[in-house]
Amino acid sequence: MKKRRVVVTGLGTINPLGNNVNEFWNNCIEGKSGAGPITKFDSSKFKTHFACEVKGFNAEDYFSRKDIRKYDLFTQYAVAATDEAVKDAGLNFEGLNDKERAKIGVIWASGYGGISTFEEQLQEFYSGDGTPRFNPFFIPKIITDIAAGVISMRYDLYGPNYCTVSACASSNTAIINAFDLIRLGRANLIIAGGSEASITPASIRGFNASQALSKRNDSPETASRPFDMERDGFVAGEGAGALIIEEYEHAINRGAIIYAEFMGGGMATDAYHLTSTHPEGRGAALGMQAALEDSELSASDIAYINAHATSTSAGDLSELKAIASIFEGNRNVLISATKSMTGHLLGAAGAVEAILTILAIRHQTIPATINTTSIDPAVPKCLNILIGHAIKKEINYTMNNTFGFGGHTATSIFGKME
Template structure:
C-alpha cells in the first residue's frame, strides 16, 4: 500500500489560534481554562471551560458568508486554512483533474449544536410561527464542515464526516490515511472541530456527572491521573492535518513532518458512557494499530493518552496500556490537562501534538498532578508536571468516545 506523509498542520485551540502559539503553550505547561463567557453559568454546576480566545472568522471569510456557518464550521475553515498554507498547497492553481484526487474527511461530535439551541430558543420564545433561518439545517448538520471545505477549495475527492463522539477526529484521520494508502486519493484534509460550549451541552454533561466542578480553580481542574480529579473540563476548537501520498509529496518538494503508519479502531461493547475496568476496547484498538503499522509495543516511545480526568476512564485506559505495554518504558502524558477536552476535535488536536513531539523529541507534560492516584498500575512511565526531552521515533495517539468507540493512530519520525 501507499506510504502516507503528514505535510501540513492547522490549529484553533484554547491555547492559541495557530500551531506555533499552541505548541509553545503546550510545552510550557499552560492551561487554557477560565470562566465561561459565552453564556450565564450562574445556575449551572460548572462555571468554566477551555474557550477559544480572540477568534475572528473575518480573517478567513467575509462577514456575510460567515453568517451561513455555525462556529464549528468557522473553526474548521480557519484550521484547514492554516494547514493548507503550511503544506504550501495552492488548490486554485491546481488543474481540476488533480483536484479530483484531493478530498476532505472532517469530524465533529456535536456539529452545529449552538445553532440548534439558538433556533429552538427563538421558536419557543415567539408566537409559535415557524420562522427559521434558511441556513438552519446546513449550519447544524455534522457533515457540513467537510462539504464547506471541499466547496471552498474546489476539491472533488472523497468527502464526508465521521462521528464517533470524542474519537471522531482520530477516526477521520485514520479514514483519510486508509483512503490515501489504498490509492483512492493523493491528498486529504483530515481533522475535526467542535463548538459545543453551550447551555445544553454543559448542562447535559453536568447531569451525567462528567464535568469537573472545581469552580474556584479552573486552571487546575483538568488533572488526569490525580487522585483528586473530579471530571473533565470541556473545550472547543479545531485541528487539521494534511495527509499526502508519500511519493506525491516528495515529487512536489513538500516538507514532511512525519509519516502516518497505522490506525486501529475497536469498541468497548460495554456501556453508553462508561469504560470497562479492564480497558478491553482500548487495548484492542492499540493492538490493531500496532499490527497495522507492523510494529511491536517496544517500538513506541510516547503515548498521548486520551485521559480526560474522569475517575473510571483514566484508570481504564492506563490498565489497557499496561496490558499492551507491560514492562516497556514508554512515556505517557495527558495533554487534556492543558487543552481541556475538545470532544470531537480532540483526536486531531492531539495528533498535532503527537507529530510535533516526534519532530522536536519532546514529551509534553501532564500538568496539575499533585497526588497521583494509588490505583494506577505500577511501573507505568507517566510524564507529570514537567516535559521530558528524549528521542521520539514513534508516537501512539489514543481517543475514545461515548458509545464505546476507540480509535488509535500511530505516527513515525522522518529522518
C-alpha cells in the same frame, strides 16, 4: 499490492492554548492551562462555571460578514484550522485539472456539529408566539457533514468528502480513514481533522447531569487533573485541528516538507456501556494492538503515548490498564495527558492531539501532564507517566489514543521520517 506510504505535510489548529500551531505548541510545552470562566453564556446557575474556550477568534479574518451568517462556529473553526494547514503544507490548488482535484478529498469530524445554532434557533422558536421563523441556513448550519463540504467548496476539491462521528474518537477516526484511502490509492491528499464548538448551555448542563464535568469552580486552571486522586471530571473545551495527509511520492514530487510518516491506525469497540469505558479497557487495548499491527511495529518501538485521559475517575484507569496490558511494563514508554491543558475538545480532540504527537517527533520533546499532584494508587505501577514539565527525549514513534461515548476507540501511530 504494495502499500503506499502516507505522510503528514501540514498542520493547523484553533484551540484554547492558541490560534495557530506555534502558539499552541509553545503554550503546551510551557505547561499552561486554557481553562477559565465561561464567557459564552451566563453559567451562574450551572454546577460548572468554567471551560477551555478559544480566545480572540475573529471570523472576519476568514469570511465575509455575509458568509459568517451561513456557518455555525464549528464550521468557522474548521475553516480557520484548515487555512493554516493548507498554507503550512505549501499547497497551491491553482492550475489543477479535474482529475487531479478528484484525488484530493476532505474528511472532517465533529461530535456535536452546529449545536449552538440548534440551541439558539429552538430557543427563539419556543420563546416566541409559535410562528416558525427559522433562519434559512438553519439546516446546513447544524448538520455535521457541512464543514467537510464547506472546506471542499473553498478549495474546489472533488475527491472523497464526508464526516466521521464517533463521539470523542471522531477526528482520530477521520485521520485514520484518510490514511486508509490514500494507502488504497483512492486519494493522493486529504484534508482531515475535526472541530467542535460545544460550549453551550445544553452541552454543559447535559454533561453536568451525567456527572462528567469537573466542578472545581474555585480553580478552573487546575481542574483537569488526569490520574490524580482528586480528579472530579473533565473540563469542556472547543476548537479544531487540521492535518494535510498525503501520499509520500506525491509529497516528494511537489517538494513538500514532511512532518512525520503516518504509520497506521486501529479502531475497536468496548461494547460495554453507553458512556463508561470497559473497566479493564477492552476496546482500548484492542484498538492499540490493531494500530501496532497495522503499523508493523511492536510496543517497544513506541516512545510516547498521548493518552485520551480526560480526568474522569473510571476512564483514566481503564485506559492505563489497557496500556499496561499492551506495553507489559515497558517504562521506556512515556505517557502524558495534554487534556490537562486544553480541556476535552470532544470530536476535535483526536486531531488536535495528533498534532501534538507529530510535533513531539519533530521537536524530540514530550509535553507533560499538568495539575496532577498525587497519582491515584490504582494506577498500574509499571507505567511511566510524565508529570509537571516537558522533557527532551529520543522519539521515533508516537501513539495517539481517543475514546468516545458508545464504546468507540481509535488509535493512530506516527513515525519519524527517515
